[in-house]
Amino acid sequence: MSQKGTQISDSGYNVAVVGATGAVGQEMLAILAERGFPVARLRAMASARSAGGTIDFGGKSVQVEDLQTASFEGVDFALFSAGSTPSLEHAPRAVEQGCIVIDNTSAFRMNPDTPLVVPEVNPQAIVDQPGIIANPNCSTIQMVVALQPLAEAAGLERVIVSTYQSASGAGQKGIDEMLKTTREYLDGDTENPTAASSDTTFAYPLAFDVLPQIDSFLDSGFTREEVKMIEETRKIMGLSGLDVAATCVRVPAVRSHSESITVDLAKPLSAEQAHALWSDAPGVSLLDDPSTLTYPRARQAAGTDATWIGRVRQDLGRPKTLHFWCVSDNLRKGAALNAVQIAEEIVRRRA
Amino acid sequence: MSQKGTQISDSGYNVAVVGATGAVGQEMLAILAERGFPVARLRAMASARSAGGTIDFGGKSVQVEDLQTASFEGVDFALFSAGSTPSLEHAPRAVEQGCIVIDNTSAFRMNPDTPLVVPEVNPQAIVDQPGIIANPNCSTIQMVVALQPLAEAAGLERVIVSTYQSASGAGQKGIDEMLKTTREYLDGDTENPTAASSDTTFAYPLAFDVLPQIDSFLDSGFTREEVKMIEETRKIMGLSGLDVAATCVRVPAVRSHSESITVDLAKPLSAEQAHALWSDAPGVSLLDDPSTLTYPRARQAAGTDATWIGRVRQDLGRPKTLHFWCVSDNLRKGAALNAVQIAEEIVRRRA
Numbered sequence: 001m002s003q004k005g006t007q008i009s010d011s012g013y014n015v016a017v018v019g020a021t022g023a024v025g026q027e028m029l030a031i032l033a034e035r036g037f038p039v040a041r042l043r044a045m046a047s048a049r050s051a052g053g054t055i056d057f058g059g060k061s062v063q064v065e066d067l068q069t070a071s072f073e074g075v076d077f078a079l080f081s082a083g084s085t086p087s088l089e090h091a092p093r094a095v096e097q098g099c100i101v102i103d104n105t106s107a108f109r110m111n112p113d114t115p116l117v118v119p120e121v122n123p124q125a126i127v128d129q130p131g132i133i134a135n136p137n138c139s140t141i142q143m144v145v146a147l148q149p150l151a152e153a154a155g156l157e158r159v160i161v162s163t164y165q166s167a168s169g170a171g172q173k174g175i176d177e178m179l180k181t182t183r184e185y186l187d188g189d190t191e192n193p194t195a196a197s198s199d200t201t202f203a204y205p206l207a208f209d210v211l212p213q214i215d216s217f218l219d220s221g222f223t224r225e226e227v228k229m230i231e232e233t234r235k236i237m238g239l240s241g242l243d244v245a246a247t248c249v250r251v252p253a254v255r256s257h258s259e260s261i262t263v264d265l266a267k268p269l270s271a272e273q274a275h276a277l278w279s280d281a282p283g284v285s286l287l288d289d290p291s292t293l294t295y296p297r298a299r300q301a302a303g304t305d306a307t308w309i310g311r312v313r314q315d316l317g318r319p320k321t322l323h324f325w326c327v328s329d330n331l332r333k334g335a336a337l338n339a340v341q342i343a344e345e346i347v348r349r350r351a
Numbered sequence: 352m353s354q355k356g357t358q359i360s361d362s363g364y365n366v367a368v369v370g371a372t373g374a375v376g377q378e379m380l381a382i383l384a385e386r387g388f389p390v391a392r393l394r395a396m397a398s399a400r401s402a403g404g405t406i407d408f409g410g411k412s413v414q415v416e417d418l419q420t421a422s423f424e425g426v427d428f429a430l431f432s433a434g435s436t437p438s439l440e441h442a443p444r445a446v447e448q449g450c451i452v453i454d455n456t457s458a459f460r461m462n463p464d465t466p467l468v469v470p471e472v473n474p475q476a477i478v479d480q481p482g483i484i485a486n487p488n489c490s491t492i493q494m495v496v497a498l499q500p501l502a503e504a505a506g507l508e509r510v511i512v513s514t515y516q517s518a519s520g521a522g523q524k525g526i527d528e529m530l531k532t533t534r535e536y537l538d539g540d541t542e543n544p545t546a547a548s549s550d551t552t553f554a555y556p557l558a559f560d561v562l563p564q565i566d567s568f569l570d571s572g573f574t575r576e577e578v579k580m581i582e583e584t585r586k587i588m589g590l591s592g593l594d595v596a597a598t599c600v601r602v603p604a605v606r607s608h609s610e611s612i613t614v615d616l617a618k619p620l621s622a623e624q625a626h627a628l629w630s631d632a633p634g635v636s637l638l639d640d641p642s643t644l645t646y647p648r649a650r651q652a653a654g655t656d657a658t659w660i661g662r663v664r665q666d667l668g669r670p671k672t673l674h675f676w677c678v679s680d681n682l683r684k685g686a687a688l689n690a691v692q693i694a695e696e697i698v699r700r701r702a
Contacts, residue, residue: 161610162513164561164602183537186530209650210515210602210609212662212676217641221622221664230667245666247611247674251515251561251602258561260513260598260611271572290568299560311563313572315596316581323598325563 012038013347016075016099018067018090019082020044020055023172024104027336028079029047033058037340038347045070048081053185066294072097077343080104081335085169086181098344101132102339106224107231109134116235119341120283124189125236126345133342138334139163139248139257141231144285144308145333146326147263149277151237155266157320161229162260165214166253166298167206174201175254181207182252205250214248223248256298257334259326268319271312283333288312296327304329305337363389364698366451367426369418369441370433371395371406374523375455378687379430384409387699388691396421397433404525423448428694431455432686442483450607451697452483453690457575460485460583467586469635470692472499476587484693489685490514490576490608491583496635496658497677498614498686500628502588506617508671509594512580513611516565517604517649518557525552526605532558532604553601562601574599607649608655608681612674619670622663629660634684640661647678655680656688 015032025046032039042057044064051066067086072078072094080087080094081104091101091108108114115125116134119143126133136144140208143161150156167178176202187226204211215224222230229246233239251258278284285306287296296308307328315321328334366383370376376397381602383390393408395415402417418437423429423445431438431445432455442452442459445569459465464477467485472495477484487495501507520527524685528551536558555562566575573581580597584590602609629635634655638647647659679685 012649160511160613162598163516164600165461179537182533186534186537203644204648204650208603208605209648210604210610210678211648212611212646217644220667221641221662243668245613245672245674247513247613247662247676249515249609249611252559253561253603256561258563260563260600262596262598270486290572291562293568295563297555297560297562299555304523306538311572313599316571317594321596321619323596325598327561 001014010271012040013076014041014043014074014274015039015343016043016045016072016078018045018078018080018086018096020064021050021053022081023045023168023175024081024331024335026055028081028339029055029057029332029334031336031340035340035344037344041069043075047086051336072099075099075106077102079339079343091303093311095131100130100173102135102342104135104339106228107139108132109136109228112228116232118144118338119345120145120237120281122236123239123345126342130346134231135335135339135342136236137225138169138330139165139259140236141328141334141338142230142257142307142328143259143261144233144236145281146261146278146309146324147237148241149281149284150263150265150269150274150322151239153277154269156237156239156263157266158264159233160245160262162247163249164251164253164258164260164298165248166251166257166330168255169214169250169257170201177201178206178252178254181205206250208252211250212247214250228312253298255302255329255331256327257330258296258298260323261326262321262323264318265320265322265340269314269322271314271322274312274322274324283307284309288308296325298327301327303331303332305332307333354591355681363391364427365392365394365425366390366694367396367429368396368444369396369425369431369437371415371671372397372401372404373432374519374685375432376525376683377406377691378682379432380406382683382687382691386691386695393423394426398437400440423450426450428453430690430694432690439560446482453486453693454483454528455486455686455690457488457579459483460487460579461586468582468693469587469689470696471496471632473587473589474696477693486686486690487583487587488576488579489520489609489681490516491556491580491587492685492689493658493677493679494580494610494612495584495587496632497612497629497660497675498584498588500632500635501614501616501620501625501673502590504628505620507588507593507614508617509615510584511613513598513612514600515602515604515609515649516599517602517606517608517681519606520565520601520608521552528552529557529603532556550653557601557603558602563598565599565601577652587609590620604649606653606680606682607678608685609647609649610677612677614670614673615669616673620673621667622665622673625663625673625675634658635660637661647676649678652678652680654683656683658684
């Protein structure tokens with residue numbers, strides 16, 4: 001298992017969670033425990049600000065180490081989710097010290113030598129000595145899980161997505177800020193003056209508003225989040241010329257990202273045929289019965305593992321076009337779960 | 352001015368607002384006063400439940416009449432916004448009694464003999480003896496105001512829209528329910544049990560959720576709201592074969608509808624060229640400067656008259672495709688303002 005001769009416990013793997021006190025780090029710890037990942041020793045690392053405290057892992061208290069000084073010697077898997085700058089600085093060091101790094105930031109995703117993996121879509125991208133494996137953007141992961149069965153059966157010609165992304169995409173700080181500005185609004189402070197400062201996570205108070213901006217703007221007018229969805233989708237699906245457009249929008253939901261997706265296919269596909277494909281697809285749960293008002297919702301998907309699909313309909317004029325609605329918990333499948341699944345895939349191959 | 356010889360006051364027109372106590376009716380009264388529409392006498396009508404009370408019009412108290420028994424004799428303009436059933440029952444009677452009816456419901460919109468009008472787009476559809484003029488769906492109005500300059504300059508080939516519609520699209524009851532379930536959620540009642548009853552406006556509590564359903568479902572899997580956007584856009588723009596697809600979604604905003612629109616044109620158009628077209632377009636206000644995080648938002652647009660446009664960008668691979676973000680106050684331009692503008696257009700022609 002280990003590279004460069006690191007020790008492996010008989011009872012499992014040594015796993016480091018980097019950014020262990022953040023929203024995604026907390027979810028990583030929960031998912032490792034829930035799924036019974038074979039952890040011999042769990043190490044928790046974070047910035048100096050959070051170091052010294054403790055986190056809970058499967059009922060046991062674990063001391064949080066300072067990432068700046070922590071050694072990765074003896075660690076088999078390091079799951080990084082502490083931001084791009086810490087990943088750029090410490091992930092190469094962790095690899096040097098013998099780790100496989102599964103990195104949840106955008107730092108290495110588009111590096112041609114770095115596998116960018118969604119296990120339901122491109123497990124074959126995990127090479128034998130991977131070093132760093134990148135975990136894709138949250139909005140991208142759920143979309144490619146949904147698109148893959150359509151691509152295999154009917155071929156993708158064009159994808160247009162508009163997102164409805166929750167506050168938790170900006171971490172616990174984003175959730176807290178949204179709840180705070182919502183309370184202010186309900187208390188009559190409909191201007192939310194406190195949320196307009198330079199300390200805030202969102203550019204405007206998210207309470208009862210809709211913000212068509214996620215991440216920063218590029219010269220093209222697209223945001224980095226939108227370009228991530230375009231470029232990462234091409235890389236993961238192995239379709240370098242795929243025609244993809246994205247509009248990424250923040251809405252006042254706590255958790256889960258929702259997506260309105262239009263896909264032009266190379267062949268006609270009915271809603272029923274698409275249902276059949278998705279029924280058999282890994283990671284997908286259909287929730288699509290208009291007669292009982294059954295469709296995926298942000299709150300319904302929160303805390304679940306699936307990529308939920310509903311509102312499936314063939315275009316009224318274009319038999320090769322489908323429209324559908326896709327919701328997933330951005331902290332789980334969109335981040336922590338996908339990272340743990342990558343580790344599980346490596347363990348499975350080496351068993 | 353009047354049909355069938357109704358009396359017209361020297362100082363203006365007799366105007367009836369039907370559904371005067373509702374969210375749109377209240378906005379109609381405010382806009383008639385704000386814009387100085389030449390009102391000789393204002394009549395307020397509503398269901399028996401609301402009749403007998405009073406509303407305010409320009410600082411004066413007006414008694415609310417029971418629509419069931421109220422006469423339209425002597426009324427020049429009747430602005431209906433009390434729901435489709437009251438419109439179907441009483442609008443023809445109002446026309447019989449000499450009114451021009453401007454109807455905000457979907458009751459008559461797709462009737463081939465009924466003009467469906469957005470004054471910035473198709474004022475020519477207002478015929479000389481109109482009887483009933485239909486006011487389009489709120490989501491449709493702002494979209495066609497935005498699309499018309501592009502259609503004239505570059506021709507429309509295909510339109511794909513995903514909406515982010517506020518609670519106020521379901522009236523004051525919708526706003527109240529959303530605020531109530533939000534308070535419950537913040538008080539720790541994250542299941543919102545009270546909102547699951549048959550009395551509720553939304554199928555699920557809207558608090559911190561995203562609901563991909565507006566209006567009821569059709570056999571095609573599309574909702575009535577989505578089909579309204581498709582069919583009404585074709586009728587207003589006079590493009591009977593236009594390729595339009597819509598996905599309509601409720602989000603927890605109080606007021607204003609937002610739309611992510613992708614448009615394929617017959618000719619290439621840069622974002623700068625589109626800006627120039629929209630700068631000169633009636634009813635449009637551009638708000639598009641990524642360098643200062645300037646873009647339209649639901650809260651920013653609330654209470655304003657414009658159709659706000661931002662996030663304008665040419666597709667990264669398709670020079671004939673534009674993506675943009677469009678926000679407007681659904682109670683104003685999406686309903687009450689457009690209705691009053693129709694009346695103003697008729698007054699202007701007869702001056």
